[in-house]
Amino acid sequence: MSDVSATAIVEITNPTTWGRAGTAGWDKAIGAFLIVAAVPTWLHMNWIALEQYEGSITAALKAALAEGPVTFAFRHFPQFSLQALLGYAFWLLLQAVFYGYLPGTLCYGQRTPGGHLLTYTANGLLAWAITHALYIGGSFLDLVDPALIAKHWEGLLVAVNTYGFVLAILAQWKGYWAPSFSEDRKISGSILFDFWAGVELNPRFGKYWDFKFFHNGRPGIVAWTLIDFSWAAYQYQQIGHVTSSMMIVSVFHLIYVVDFFYNEDWYTRTIDISHDHFGFMLAWGDTTFLPCLYTLQVQYLARYPTYLTRTQSIALLVFGLTGYAIFRSANFQRDYVRARDGKCNLWGKPVKFIRCKYTTSDGKEHNSLLLTSGWWGVSRHANYMADLMQAWAMCATCGFTHFLPWSYFFFMSILLYHRSLRDEKRCHSKYGKHWEEYCKQVPYRIVPGII
Numbered sequence: 001m002s003d004v005s006a007t008a009i010v011e012i013t014n015p016t017t018w019g020r021a022g023t024a025g026w027d028k029a030i031g032a033f034l035i036v037a038a039v040p041t042w043l044h045m046n047w048i049a050l051e052q053y054e055g056s057i058t059a060a061l062k063a064a065l066a067e068g069p070v071t072f073a074f075r076h077f078p079q080f081s082l083q084a085l086l087g088y089a090f091w092l093l094l095q096a097v098f099y100g101y102l103p104g105t106l107c108y109g110q111r112t113p114g115g116h117l118l119t120y121t122a123n124g125l126l127a128w129a130i131t132h133a134l135y136i137g138g139s140f141l142d143l144v145d146p147a148l149i150a151k152h153w154e155g156l157l158v159a160v161n162t163y164g165f166v167l168a169i170l171a172q173w174k175g176y177w178a179p180s181f182s183e184d185r186k187i188s189g190s191i192l193f194d195f196w197a198g199v200e201l202n203p204r205f206g207k208y209w210d211f212k213f214f215h216n217g218r219p220g221i222v223a224w225t226l227i228d229f230s231w232a233a234y235q236y237q238q239i240g241h242v243t244s245s246m247m248i249v250s251v252f253h254l255i256y257v258v259d260f261f262y263n264e265d266w267y268t269r270t271i272d273i274s275h276d277h278f279g280f281m282l283a284w285g286d287t288t289f290l291p292c293l294y295t296l297q298v299q300y301l302a303r304y305p306t307y308l309t310r311t312q313s314i315a316l317l318v319f320g321l322t323g324y325a326i327f328r329s330a331n332f333q334r335d336y337v338r339a340r341d342g343k344c345n346l347w348g349k350p351v352k353f354i355r356c357k358y359t360t361s362d363g364k365e366h367n368s369l370l371l372t373s374g375w376w377g378v379s380r381h382a383n384y385m386a387d388l389m390q391a392w393a394m395c396a397t398c399g400f401t402h403f404l405p406w407s408y409f410f411f412m413s414i415l416l417y418h419r420s421l422r423d424e425k426r427c428h429s430k431y432g433k434h435w436e437e438y439c440k441q442v443p444y445r446i447v448p449g450i451i
């Protein structure tokens with residue numbers, strides 16, 4: 001045990017305030033309404049810009065202003081397709097069956113504010129592998145058009161959006177009327193805010209079928225690399241080859257997605273699963289926003305190919321892969337040290353940490369530790385910095401002429417910065433003076449020396 005770990009344990013005086021904010025006034029309700037209205041509109045504008053305005057979001061916005069937003073929306077709104085809707089319904093069913101029945105490792109999440117320690121079955125990697133084997137195998141055997149998803153993108157956009165909204169409504173209804181763990185529920189007093197931020201922390205069917213774990217990972221993240229494959233095939237069908245930019249961004253996405261499923265056990269202890277409630281933000285966000293926005297680079301490249309020089313390709317690969325290495329190592333270190341209760345080395349030295357306690361709403365006290373060495377001693381969210389390095393490299397494959405394919409990088413910068421604020425507020429309520437001590441020892445939030 002290090003000397004830092006011997007820091008005195010300070011009483012937590014306000015034990016049950018470390019979950020999501022409990023109440024919401026008009027300001028938060030209006031904020032929630034604006035986000036729920038604006039983000040789907042943004043997603044549709046991206047599609048319109050890609051289809052009609054050569055990938056220029058500025059040109060699409062100018063046209064919307066010139067024509068008037070209502071006429072513009074009616075003229076360009078994506079069309080419903082029964083085929084796409086049925087295809088998406090089949091997709092959801094297939095992923096639900098894989099989630100429910102494939103063998104996997106039993107793992108534990110983080111203890112909830114209500115004191116529950118939930119179990120999850122991590123079988124995502126197998127589900128991902130089988131799904132890809134079926135689609136890619138089917139393409140090589142000429143049973144499936146590899147560009148099928150790309151060609152039905154318009155109808156799929158309508159289908160995923162509809163499902164995302166319906167799911168968020170159902171989640172709110174379930175949270176109010178049939179909660180799985182009522183101690184972990186948050187009812188803010190504002191229906192709009194509850195819709196956005198969620199009511200239940202861990203909504204479940206029965207004991208094991210976890211709504212949030214399934215929807216956060218499976219329909220959206222399994223689809224991510226399949227969508228990439230399909231747009232790469234679309235590019236091939238259009239121009240007779242796949243560009244190096246398309247290959248590089250697809251490799252970055254592939255690494256990110258496989259890493260996610262390979263470490264699915266770790267994912268149960270991240271903010272999404274441990275702390276965020278299941279509302280529109282996660283339900284619509286993970287089923288709709290994620291597969292549509294995170295794949296913008298391949299959607300762009302398939303229609304408007306970018307050619308990179310060999311030097312540019314190597315530089316992007318080195319930068320993106322370095323980002324991945326830091327990302328994985330930082331995320332690994334926290335779990336590794338906590339699992340060994342700090343009795344281990346990092347970077348060849350005994351690990352340094354602050355030992356702390358927190359209390360759950362059942363009044364029980366639990367031990368924890370805050371790591372102050374390794375990546376967690378470089379900055380308080382070095383894993384976010386590494387994520388942004390990867391995001392930068394992914395977007396840079398599209399060149400610097402258009403804003404649209406860079407949406408992912410700008411979105412991630414805002415998301416992760418805002419997430420760090422939210423997380424630190426919660427950690428402060430949970431760990432009190434120990435968190436303040438951590439901030440003193442590790443003064444930078446994300447990028448050392450800058451922020």
Ligand code: NDP
Pocket residue numbers: 110269270271272327331334368369370371372376380381383384387416419423427430438
């Ligand atoms: P983290 O995995 O960074 O977890 C934050 C939690 O870690 C805190 O709430 C606290 O939880 C614990 N913690 C904080 N400081 C320390 C410390 N010094 N030592 C030990 N534990 C500490 O958060 P996220 O879930 O946001 O991120 C996980 C990964 O997912 C990141 O790499 C991020 O970049 C990525 N991500 C990707 C997104 C995407 O859309 N592509 C979206 C969001 C995240 P506790 O209560 O356990 O103490």
